[in-house]
Amino acid sequence: MKYEVPIGPIHPALKEPIMLRFTLEGERIVDVDVIASQNHRGIEWIGMNRNNPVQSIYLAERICGICNFCHPSCLVMAVEEIAGIESPERAEYIRVIQGELERIHSHLLWAGVAAHELGFDSLLHYVWVVREKVMDILELVNGNRVTKAIIMYGGVRRDIKEEHISKIKEMLEYYKQAFSKLAKLFLEDKTIKMRTREIGILPYEEAIKLATVGPTTRASGVKKDVRQDMPYFAYxxxxxxxxxPDMLTGETIGDTYDRIVVRLLEVKQSIEIIEQALENMPKGDILAEPKIIKVINQIKKSEGEAVGRYEAPRGEDIHYVKLREGFEYLYAWKVRAPTYINILSWRPMLLDMQIADIPIVAASIDPCISCTNRVIVVKGTEEKILTAEELHKLSVQKTRRLRR
Amino acid sequence: MNAEEAMQMFKEAGYEAWISEREAGVKNKAKKKSLWVKVDKEKIREAVEIMIENAEEYPHFSIISASDEGDNVELNYHFTFGYGKLLEEFVISLKVSLPKNALRIKSITPIIPAAILSEREIREMVGVEFDELPDKRHMFLTKDFPDGVYPWRRDETAPKETNKLYETWKEGGK
Amino acid sequence: MNGELLFLTVLGGIFISLFGIFFGLLFKGIDRKIVARMQMRVGPPIRQPFLDVVKLMNKETVLPENAVPWMYHLAPIVCLVSSAILLLYIPIPGLEAIQLSMHGDVILVLYLFILSALAMVAGGFASASPFATVGAQREMVTMMSYEFPLAVVIIGIVWKLWNLSTPTTKNTAFFTLSFLSSKPILSHTYLLGFIGALILLFALIVVIPGEVAKIPFDVAEAETEIAHGLLVEYSGRNLALFYLADGVRMFAMASLVVALFFPYNISKYIALGNFAVVADFLFFLFKVFLVMLFSITLVRAGMARLRITQVVSVYWITITLIALIGLVLLIWDGDPKLDILNIPLPWTEV
Incomplete structure (x- = not known):
């Protein structure tokens, strides 16, 4: 007997609105359909029609709260290439450090979520306590935990000062110790192994054909990492x-367990990169041109197109930017977040698995879907979609009702 | 295959191709290269097949981007090439120009399965019709999004009544 | 049964239900606090479950459009009532006066546990949601898997003590919990039987999380998979009833373990005079707390949720085998043919 179960748009396993419609036979999954249109904030449209290029950096930051350094970096790289803006050496190093700090916090966040999806809440809380350390450093250096507004055309907006460096080094020591414990908890725990080994397998060929990126593809054995393949910043x-995963376990299966392995090893790799970067950081300016008006004018005068690529924690970000001389906004802007392309891999991973595997497998690509701006009201077979304006009107009405 | 060889390959096949470069790195300088290829709209599948045949690894499809060029809509098919080796990857972008009165092109989904989401998105955002696209539902926009309105276009089909939120706010202030 | 006795029984029933609810919620609060501390959280105050119930009672009860109303509303009541009745039969020191005891109540207790689980299944099916349906199916499968090892444990103990009992008790008190708890199995066996009893105890401890739907066996309610499965459509008063029933079941299950394996009273060893009853009662609560700590709280904090297939294989294969080994050891215990192995332990009183 076949029946359908919808997972999402609102479901405890998914932190963001996306909908998966499963056709099941008992507990076995026989078909998956992904329905993405639960949200679209029109960020590209705003960048092409309302914001000047500098404002768009901060808009790009809000594409994803977790990758809030990746998306603006991508945009900045593309625009810098077109406008011919060079950033100082120190700035390139600071960008690398910021990016790696973000990777640590993102991977740890994911590890916690993964533990929660497995029903292992103690591990979730432990990992998130560990994660607080890097969040504190981010706050110390940038003044904010997320949406740090750090990057700028031709450099960065805040320096990593001498007093920060000792704090960061202290954090790195802490993580080196925490790493072995985390690796033991995640890789040797019996229940975690039972729930992730041989579950949600993405074979090498499928990983390549479906153009997956980031840890998802690396866990299937594809050696693809923008930091390795195509140079940017000081990488x-x-x-x-x-x-x-074969670096640790000796074999590559491409299952959920391997994706845990890859992410854990990347945390270690990030620690090493930050250490190296702190050691070799050159002295000097952090911003090529501090006057924003001048930067905007320079960008306005340039024409051309470029692709910015950045290895975000979840995979490769790509921004395509086209500028026109005299045009106030970005002429064309296409954002491709890693999840956009990784969603496709859900189907081969989930087919023939059980319902119980849905949360962890879905989470294993670390999906990042962003926030909603509309609600669908279903009554019988009729659907009515509320727009942002209608929702806003409703909330204004409710506030008034409450005030009375 | 490096970017120059790829350019040569496309030129031999009769396409117009050029490379743009940018330097990265502080102590180790490295060149980041992008290859741009102009492709006629009838030849899009051929161009993709040239890549598939000649690449060591299956070409990695990234995204299709679009820009409104007045009378034409330009699509860019971005691929990345030669991953897995240190600093040797480069981007190939196939540029296709479609006149606005005939926004039709062959879908590449049958040969590059990963392109399906992107083609669905371009279809709803720009209004390009993809032949042989297996799934023609909306991708990001809602089911009831009006036909003939394309958010990424810069002509009369662009959405007009946007940003009502602020007006509601003003009315609500009474 | 005359009128006065009937009245007393009803009154006793009400009292024992309130008693079970109170301690169920209290232990739930303690459980949550301990788990929170183990997870490096501050955790809710211990009275939080009481506040939860009060709040749920004040909330609107929503009836899903396609639900079967009578079954949907009846299920939580049946679940709570059958859980509360459990406590009428499981011996609690100090409350013997209002408790019931009858021939075969061990079996009755087993069926009451099934009844409350079945009520949840019925409620899940009645709420007509795909998540609740999946949850109800899972609950049934889980139930079928843990019933067998549970039965093996109970039968093993009952059989052993029946062999030990004198001809007079054989007819009357046999198969009652009060009889079983007057002859603790751990002190009525030789070495082999003692080990066997410990093995059975272990099997029973593993059955508890499945019985009360806690991690790693909470597949029927798995929050991240099927959004609290069985209970997904329940709200307000109905949810409060299920919440209470959950607390009572936890308390009853732990009391059952205490009654079967650790019915020792503290007043036997320390002369307390008039306070003996109070001391025994408090000691009982302490034992229940320990059982809950080891079978629910610590397990819940230290494991991930299993898949339904894994739940079945754990119970049907691993735990059943373990329980059967325990049973065999109990059978061999005291057998004249294995006389060398009948080593009396210091506390053995046969």
């Missing part, structure tokens, strides 16, 4: 190697 100095 050529570090000779980053793409991490595949």
């Amino acid at each position: 050529p100095d570090f000779e980053v190697k793409a991490i595949t």
Whole structure:
């Protein structure tokens, strides 16, 4: 007997609105359909029609709260290439450090979520306590935990000062110790192994054909990492190697367990990169041109197109930007977040699995879907979609009712 | 295959191709290269197949981007090439120009399965019709999004009544 | 049964229900606090479950559009009542006066546990949600899997003590919990039987999380998978009833373990005079707390949720085998043919 179960748009396993419609036979999954249109905030449209390029940096930051350094970096890289803006050496190093700090916090956040999806809440809380350390450093250096507004065309807006460096080093020591404990908890715990080994397998060929990116593809053995493949910022100095699970376990299966392995190893890799970067950080300016008006004018005068690529914690971000001389906004802007392309891998991973595997497998690509702006009201077979304005009107009405 | 060889390959096949470069790195300088190829709209599948045949690894499809060029809509098919080796990857972008009165192109989904989401998105955002696209539902926009309105266009089909939120706010202030 | 006795029984029933609810919620609060501390959280105050119930009672009860109303509303009541009745039969020191005891109440207790689980299943099916349906199916499968090892444990103990009992008790008191708890199995066996009894105890401890739907066996309610499964559509008063029933079941299950394995009273060893009853009662609560700590709280904090297939294989294969080994050891215990192995332990009183 076949029946359908919808997971999402609102479901405890999904932190963000997306809908998966499963066709099941008992507990076995026989078909999956992804329905994404639960949200679209029109960020690209705003960048192309309302914001000047500098405002768009901060808009890009809000594409994803977790990757709030990746998306603006991508945009900045593309625009810098077109406008020919060079950033100082120190700024490139600071960008690398910021990016790696973000990777640590993102991977730890994911590890916690994964534990929660498995019903292992103690591990969730432990990992998130560990994660607080890097959040404190981010707050110390940037003044904010997320949406840090750190990057700018031609450099960064805040320096990593001498007093920060000792704090960061202290954090790195803490993580080196925590890492072995985390690895033991995640990789040797019996229940976690039972729930993740041989579950949600994405074979090498499928990973390549479906163009998956980031840890999802590396866990299937594809050595693809923008930091390794295509240079940006100061990364050529570090000779980053793409991490595949066989480095630790000796074999690549491409299952959920392997994706845990890859992410854990990447945390370690990030620690090493930050250490190296702190050691070799050159002195000097952090911003090529501090006057924002001048930057905007320079961008306004330039014409051309470029692609910015950045290895975000979840995978590769790509921004395509086209500028026109005299045009106030970005002429064309296409954002491709890693989840956009990784969603496709859900189908081969989930087919023939059980309902119980849905949360952890879905979470294993670390999906990041962002926030909603509309609600669908279903009554019988009729659907009515409320727009942002209608929702806003309703909430204004409710506030008035409450005030009385 | 490096970017120059790829450019040569496309030129031999009769396409117009050029490379743009940018330097990265502080102590180790490295060149980030992008290859741009102009493709006629009838030849899009051929161009993709050239890549598939000649690449060591299956070409990694990234995204299709679009821009409104007045009378034409330009699509860019972005691929990345040569991953897995240190600093040797480059981006190939296939540029296709479609006149606005005939926004039709062959879908590449049958040969690059990953392109399906992107083609669905371009279809709803720009209004390009993809032949042989297996799934033509809306991707990001809602089911009831009006036909003939394309958010990424810069002509009369662009959405007009946007941003009502602030007006509601003003009315609500009474 | 005359009128006065009937009145007393009804009154006793009400009292024991309130008693079970109170301690069920209290232990739930303690459980949550301990788990929170183990997870490096501050955790809710211990009275939080009481506040939860009060709040749920004040909330609107929503009836899903396609639900079967009578079954949907009846299920929580049946679940709570059958859980509360359990406590009428499980011996609690100090409350013997209002408790009931009859021939075969061990079996009755087993069926009452099933009844409350079945009420949840019925409620799940009646709420007509795909999540609740999946949850109800899972609950049934879980129930079928843990019933067998549970039965093996109970039968093993009952059989052993029946062999030990004198001809007079054989007819009357046999198969009653009060009789079983007057002859604790751990002190009525030789070495082999003692080990066997410990093995059975272990099997029973593993059955508890399945019986009360806690991690790692909470597949029927798995929050991240099927959004609290069985209970997904329940709200307000109905949810409060299920919440209470959950607390009572936890308390009853732990009391059952105490009654079967640790019915020792503190007043036997320390002369307390008039306070003996109070001391025994408090000691009982302490034992229940320990059982809950080891079988629910610590397990819940230290494991991930299993899949339904894994739940079945754990219970049907691993735990059943373990229980059967315990049973065999109990059978061999005291057998004249294995006389060398009949080593009396210091506390053995046969």
